[in-house]
Amino acid sequence: MATTRVWRGQFKLALDEAAVRAYSVDLERISDIARRYRVSRQAVWRFLQDRGVNTGTRRVEVKCKMCHKSKEVSKRRARMQSDFFCTHACYVKWMRSSQGKAERDSRRVDREYLIRRHDLPDTAEIAFADGDSSNLRLVNLLIFKTPQEKERYERGLVVDGYLPAARVWLRVKKPREMLAA
Numbered sequence: 143m144a145t146t147r148v149w150r151g152q153f154k155l156a157l158d159e160a161a162v163r164a165y166s167v168d169l170e171r172i173s174d175i176a177r178r179y180r181v182s183r184q185a186v187w188r189f190l191q192d193r194g195v196n197t198g199t200r201r202v203e204v205k206c207k208m209c210h211k212s213k214e215v216s217k218r219r220a221r222m223q224s225d226f227f228c229t230h231a232c233y234v235k236w237m238r239s240s241q242g243k244a245e246r247d248s249r250r251v252d253r254e255y256l257i258r259r260h261d262l263p264d265t266a267e268i269a270f271a272d273g274d275s276s277n278l279r280l281v282n283l284l285i286f287k288t289p290q291e292k293e294r295y296e297r298g299l300v301v302d303g304y305l306p307a308a309r310v311w312l313r314v315k316k317p318r319e320m321l322a323a
């Protein structure tokens with residue numbers, strides 16, 4: 143990203159295609175994008191309009207975790223949540239599957255406790271460094287601020303992750319060999 147002119151004593155960053163992706167694919171808020179690029183919200187909004195991005199759409203398509211059927215939800219909900227189910231029946235079916243069971247158990251054991259103990263946001267999501275959700279050792283846990291950030295990590299992008307064993311935030315990236323084929 144190229145810097146342009148000085149704004150409130152800081153360098154403004156030029157809005158680019160990454161900002162469009164952040165808005166339309168990663169569903170980031172205009173205010174968050176504005177903060178990151180150090181420009182006004184109006185500037186982001188105008189930039190998106192110029193690129194023909196529909197800033198009026200508040201609904202996006204997600205897929206059911208069990209049957210992969212498409213479903214429409216609000217952007218807000220899509221940001222907050224990482225898993226979607228088209229019906230309660232699909233939810234129950236998935237919860238009873240071995241994968242659902244493993245994920246549910248690991249979440250129940252750690253999440254609430256870790257959030258309190260490490261003063262993390264309520265939206266925090268846990269990932270397993272070695273990919274094994276039954277390995278609940280502290281060193282194997284990686285925590286993200288939101289389900290959205292965890293999702294970005296799972297896709298192989300660089301994100302801020304919290305390592306509870308060391309009590310530090312670090313830029314983390316899922317090793318290429320661990321990315322789902």
Ligand SMILES: [Zn+2]
Pocket residue numbers: 206207208209210211227228229232
């Ligand atoms: Zn379904």
